[in-house]
Amino acid sequence: MNELVPLPVLIPLIGAGLALAFARYPRAQRVISLVSLTTVLAIAVVLLVAVNDGPLVLDIGGWAAPVGITLVADRLSALMLAVSVTVTLAVLVYSLAQGAADGDQGAPLTIFHPTYLVLSAGVSNAFLAGDLFNLYVGFEILLVASFVLITLGGTRERVRAGTTYVVVSLLSSIIFLTAIALVYAATGTVNLAQLSGRLAEIDPGTQLVLQVMLLVAFGIKAAIFPLHAWLPDSYPTAPALVTAVFAGLLTKVGVYAIIRTQTLLFPTGRADDLLMVAALVTMVVGILGAVAQQDIKRMLSFTLVSHIGFMVWGIAMATDDGLSSAIYYVVHHITVQTALFLVAGLIERRGGTTSLARLGSLARLAPLLAILFFIPAMNLAGIPPMSGFLGKAGLIQAGVVDGGALSWALVAGSLLTSLLTLYAITKAWNQAFWQEAPEELPETSSSAGMVGATAGLVVLSLGLTVIAGPLYDYTDRAARDLRARSPYVDSVLVDGGRGTGQSRDVTEDADRQEDTGDIEDVEETEGSVP
């Protein structure tokens, strides 16, 4: 079962290479992308079930944990992986249908498939990375792919928005890299499991510096206030499907990294109050930005920023319930936000614009679109039976149990944010669908595949309500594992928590030679064992 762990990274990478080789055959490219991502989805589901027996660990290159590169799939990784691959696949289907509808003109599409697969590989690598440096490499893989995707076509507007995005992303990478160098200088390791033990032994002041540097680096990726300003500027200009997959995944990779930092590396909770304040301000500032927007895509980008605050709040509470709700909220938000951006893409195709002042009458012209927008919108705002409500209710419950002035402020802030989300969404809904269109909208059509892919995600987001019970059980267990730390650490570092640090070849040889009583020629047999 352990051998499955690297496949979510390998398969998309190989697929990307193949897709690049078949750049002249769009049909082959489409098949390659679909097959790779479907396979990865199947693997992710298998992993999701398998991690119930404990985290899966694979030492790449056969070197045991603290020395070699380790890939780890625990409950959190497997869940994030499964959800992200599902969303990636749905967006791929949408893009294929869009390509079919537009008759496949345009050269940029030939690089779309390889880049998209590389993005998927990078996201998987970040979720599975067992050491800080591999996490950095995962980030870089997905960043490089995202740079290409966000400037796809190279129009003036995309290059301008892309520049901000690229420079800010690079800056956060540099901060992350600096943090890794300092961590290595202080502890002599970058392995997450080993760090969880060693970081506790170093000077508390140094610990705090390292923690804050990591949080700043991940905070930029996750778009937490005051590090969020790049997001609402760069996301709306990209093509709808690119924005959809970015909104769903890239910020969540940052959130995932924050969860790891806060639970595995620095469980002392010294930055919790800081994160709580950041969460509160992120929520409120984000949603106030959304209320002021006159463009659907910009409005959605600001709600994205705002709702990152909910997840950070859950992490900052540092209780089992809070963390569990935060993970549930991440799952809910990935599906809902992606669905909303895909719907925004459909609206743009139908109405020719995403500006609310120019849209109108869509409820009459495209009733299906109205339903597809309405359901995830209400889900985002957190209307009772839906998963958004369940996630928010879990967070608020954990906050009330937590007590404390800051917690109550956050409970109030989250309620206010939900109301304002409802207001912003309803305003958009009224203007786009119910007001009389100021001018005649152009007659364009969306293909059934695009609507189908979007509808699939909407149904999935509703399905999260249906399976809320088992899913919450799962996230509860994931949160308990994360807070206990021992399942993760023990499975990576076998042999009393320190690991052997030896090549598998050497240990196997040593075992064999102990049997025969001959330990002399270890070096000669090295490399002969596969």
Place this chain on the structure above:
Amino acid sequence: MIDTSPSLALVLLVGVLVGTGVYLLLERSLTRIVVGIALISNGVNVLFLIAGGRAGAPPIIGAAAPEDMSDPLPQAMILTAIVITLGMTAFLLAMAYRSWQLNGHDEVQDDLEDRRIARRAERNELPARSTDDAGTSLAEDAASVRDETASEDEHAPRGHHRPAMGADDGEALR
């Protein structure tokens, strides 16, 4: 056991590289940002070198006793980081070139929202919701909204040549 305390020369080198890099990063011109990022990345690479302790014997089994060897892991990480930086620099350069192709300069322009607000403040309008977005799409806005770099060019030419392709940026408003 080799001495692990860092060398002062390397620490100073990191300081100079990162310091000049940050200075260049704060510029508006994308070319300078590229150079700045390259400098900072190299500074961080040297920081990794410091993290590995002072230089020792080559880490080859048989060539030296294990406790005299230098730590090979930071070198491996630096190598990876260098490769990644190379790719990123190439992409940034391509983007700077594209920006020059499109606009005649490679300056990073202001955020749309910032430009709208600045424009409203200039016209002394109320900051409340006005008809600033009278049904134009983002792309149209981007083309018509005046941009700080464009106006600088008109008021105080600084030697940028502006090809016809980019000339509509500031003109559309008046």
